[in-house]
Amino acid sequence: GQERLISARISRLTERWFLLIARDLTEQERLQQMRQDFISNTSHELKTPVGAITLLAEAIDTAADEPEEVRRFASRISAEAERLGQLTGRIMHLSRLQATDELTTFGDVAIDEVVTAAIESNAVQADSEGVELVRGGDRGLYVRGDAQILIEAVGNLIANAIAYSPRNSRVGIGVRGDGEAVDIAVTDQGIGISEADQERVFERFYRADQARSRRTGGTGLGLSIVKHAVYRHGGEVKLWSQPDRGSTFTIRLPRIEAPVREPERRPKSS
Numbered sequence: 001g002q003e004r005l006i007s008a009r010i011s012r013l014t015e016r017w018f019l020l021i022a023r024d025l026t027e028q029e030r031l032q033q034m035r036q037d038f039i040s041n042t043s044h045e046l047k048t049p050v051g052a053i054t055l056l057a058e059a060i061d062t063a064a065d066e067p068e069e070v071r072r073f074a075s076r077i078s079a080e081a082e083r084l085g086q087l088t089g090r091i092m093h094l095s096r097l098q099a100t101d102e103l104t105t106f107g108d109v110a111i112d113e114v115v116t117a118a119i120e121s122n123a124v125q126a127d128s129e130g131v132e133l134v135r136g137g138d139r140g141l142y143v144r145g146d147a148q149i150l151i152e153a154v155g156n157l158i159a160n161a162i163a164y165s166p167r168n169s170r171v172g173i174g175v176r177g178d179g180e181a182v183d184i185a186v187t188d189q190g191i192g193i194s195e196a197d198q199e200r201v202f203e204r205f206y207r208a209d210q211a212r213s214r215r216t217g218g219t220g221l222g223l224s225i226v227k228h229a230v231y232r233h234g235g236e237v238k239l240w241s242q243p244d245r246g247s248t249f250t251i252r253l254p255r256i257e258a259p260v261r262e263p264e265r266r267p268k269s270s
């Protein structure tokens, strides 16, 4: 009897171990698959500008005695090279964000400063596209995180809002804090996103058809960078949108108390 009991217990234990190991394996397979997909998507995306540059270089060669043509091809080569540079930069950024063991510099981050910097980095673009950036909401809110990564995330949302908006429209950047979280919302009056696309726009390299025709330089990586950046901060991204009415992307982050500042020392009056 005793022996049977022991062997039953052992088999239950092995079963549990087996389940644990199996679960770990599927998780590893899933990660492996994700990496594989990333690499194949990425190589595919990089091939397009590389192919264009190759063709244009050949075209320059055959047009050698027509200076106008040569200049035209050269400027297209430099545009493609710029796109290639932007693409590789974004891909590296994204893969760094996804490497969970990467240590980022986490500290107390003032949302006011994040929003200011994100707006500033888009000011020239907004101006040239005739879009007004309107800032509003709560001030003096803090989160724990990496300021640079958060600036880039909010900046990407603002850049999209500008790119997918008509001239003379407004983009709102609003901040709201409650007991536990800070919401940063970017709202536009632009082309909007269909319901079917709303589920997919956070995927790497995904671009809605309308977007392709509107913003030719897009990479389809901006929103997946936003998503990963926000997840790394224990937050989430929400999207509300209606075609032809506009979109609101909201980044929600866990809130912390305002950090205690060293009281400023006043010079003694003599």
Ligand code: ADP
Pocket (backbone or CB within 6 Å): 160, 161, 162, 164, 188, 190, 191, 192, 193, 201, 202, 206, 207, 208, 209, 210, 211, 212, 215, 217, 218, 219, 220, 221, 222, 223, 224, 247
């Ligand atoms: P990109 O803008 O470079 O194409 P993103 O990853 O930033 O790539 O966005 C993915 C897609 O989501 C865009 O191609 C576009 O279809 C859609 N999208 C993102 N932001 C907006 C917006 N504010 N308004 C309408 N569509 C948007």
